[in-house]
Amino acid sequence: MTEPMAWPGAPSRVAGTQSQSTGANLADILERVLDKGVVIAGDIKINLLDIELLTIKLRLLVASVDKAKEMGIDWWEHDPTLSSGARRGDLAEENERLRDRIRALEAGERPTLAPSGRTEAERDGPSAPRSGAVAETEEDAR
Amino acid sequence: MTATLATITYVYAVTTSEPDSGQGHTPPSGGIDGASVRALPVGPLTAVVSSLPRDHFSEAALKDSLNDLGRLEAVARGHHTVVSDMAAHRPVLPLRLATIYDDDERVRQMVRGRAREFLSALDRFAGRAEWGVKVFTDDTPAPADEGDRAAPAPSRPTTPGGGGAGRAYLRRRIQRREARERAWERASDLSTQLVDRLDQLAEARRRHRAQDNQLSGARGGNVLNAAFLVSEENTRAFAAEVERWSRAEPGVRVELTGPWVPYSFVPDCLDERTAHGSASTVDR
Numbered sequence: 001m002t003e004p005m006a007w008p009g010a011p012s013r014v015a016g017t018q019s020q021s022t023g024a025n026l027a028d029i030l031e032r033v034l035d036k037g038v039v040i041a042g043d044i045k046i047n048l049l050d051i052e053l054l055t056i057k058l059r060l061l062v063a064s065v066d067k068a069k070e071m072g073i074d075w076w077e078h079d080p081t082l083s084s085g086a087r088r089g090d091l092a093e094e095n096e097r098l099r100d101r102i103r104a105l106e107a108g109e110r111p112t113l114a115p116s117g118r119t120e121a122e123r124d125g126p127s128a129p130r131s132g133a134v135a136e137t138e139e140d141a142r
Numbered sequence: 143m144t145a146t147l148a149t150i151t152y153v154y155a156v157t158t159s160e161p162d163s164g165q166g167h168t169p170p171s172g173g174i175d176g177a178s179v180r181a182l183p184v185g186p187l188t189a190v191v192s193s194l195p196r197d198h199f200s201e202a203a204l205k206d207s208l209n210d211l212g213r214l215e216a217v218a219r220g221h222h223t224v225v226s227d228m229a230a231h232r233p234v235l236p237l238r239l240a241t242i243y244d245d246d247e248r249v250r251q252m253v254r255g256r257a258r259e260f261l262s263a264l265d266r267f268a269g270r271a272e273w274g275v276k277v278f279t280d281d282t283p284a285p286a287d288e289g290d291r292a293a294p295a296p297s298r299p300t301t302p303g304g305g306g307a308g309r310a311y312l313r314r315r316i317q318r319r320e321a322r323e324r325a326w327e328r329a330s331d332l333s334t335q336l337v338d339r340l341d342q343l344a345e346a347r348r349r350h351r352a353q354d355n356q357l358s359g360a361r362g363g364n365v366l367n368a369a370f371l372v373s374e375e376n377t378r379a380f381a382a383e384v385e386r387w388s389r390a391e392p393g394v395r396v397e398l399t400g401p402w403v404p405y406s407f408v409p410d411c412l413d414e415r416t417a418h419g420s421a422s423t424v425d426r
Contacts, residue, residue, distance in 0.1 A: 024399065025399075027353045027354070028353075029218050029222050030218055031350050031351070031353070032236075032402065032405035033218050033222055033236075033238065033239040033405065034238070035350075036238070037408055038235055038236065038237045038241075038263075038408050039237075040256075042153070042241045042243050042252075043150075043243045043248055044150065044199060044200065044201055044242035044243075046205070
């Protein structure tokens with residue numbers, strides 16, 4: 001047995017492994033107290049789906065997620081800046097966009113360059129608000 | 143229906159009723175909203191509770207308040223502080239945020255009904271703690287790395303035959319994207335090896351969702367976010383192993399947090415989400 005272990009509320013530091021300093025970060029706390037721990041239905045019932053929605057909201061830090069979901073907009077699920085699991089999908093999406101563009105060019109269309117740098121053909125595509133555009137803008141800004 | 147009280151009983155955690163092993167029991171100083179924290183003994187177990195105003199903790203009020211980030215943070219930190227203070231002295235079984243009963247007697251009924259499960263889970267947690275390990279890609283490119291892979295540095299003039307500023311811009315964008323892809327791959331490879339090594343020192347592991355930088359304040363992409371259940375005996379070796387890997391690969395950052403009360407290792411049998419097959423178990 002080693003000496004008794006302390007259990008402070010804040011994360012302890014191991015030299016060289018942590019760039020953040022004081023206090024447990026909110027994301028670390030929330031992913032535990034909201035998502036983990038014993039779940040027992042108390043007398044006051046809280047809808048887990050509300051909490052799930054809340055965590056999505058936290059990822060976005062916007063107020064209008066309910067509305068966005070109602071409208072079927074769920075691009076954050078595929079946005080690499082918001083969900084790392086989608087990062088691979090980013091490339092696939094770009095490939096898809098490029099293929100679309102090649103098809104358009106082969107069909108003899110002349111896509112004109114829109115002010116945003118994207119082509120009219122792309123902007124008029126069927127799945128209009130594409131996540132890739134948002135992600136690219138943010139990444140390029142870095 | 144009997145008259146409802148002006149307060150509800152909020153349960154933070156369940157712990158053992160045995161006397162403290164150590165320096166005597168100091169109850170947590172303050173709970174959510176500064177409410178006093180009480181011990182509610184139920185045979186061999188003790189529920190850790192606060193009385194809180196019913197009108198702030200009704201279903202409707204909670205739905206509003208938990209969707210307010212500032213308020214959520216206050217409640218979550220209050221909950222977490224009580225749970226981790228308790229854990230300084232004894233094994234603790236943390237309940238999920240906002241587990242609320244009409245009164246103390248309803249809490250006693252609940253604890254009595256689940257006493258056997260609680261005791262076995264507490265036994266499993268004795269002498270163990272949860273440690274969080276995260277792996278990030280570092281967005282600031284390492285100069286040595288750029289050299290290794292013969293990718294031109296951003297400041298270097300464009301190669302001959304490049305053909306204008308537009309093409310140079312596109313090339314830089316592609317290079318940046320490729321650099322990010324490479325960093326991501328290296329961080330993923332390191333994560334796989336790191337997890338293999340840490341598994342040998344830990345008793346259990348859970349993977350959490352990757353965190354969003356806006357909430358965590360971290361730099362770079364979160365490739366791995368995992369929790370490990372580690373015994374006191376292995377804690378030093380575990381931390382040393384994490385530190386060793388944090389220096390293994392330039393452009394990849396490894397972070398260790400803890401010790402945490404083992405939130406992530408509450409047995410599945412205690413989790414009503416599993417029993418009911420709720421949507422919240424998806425993607426875990």
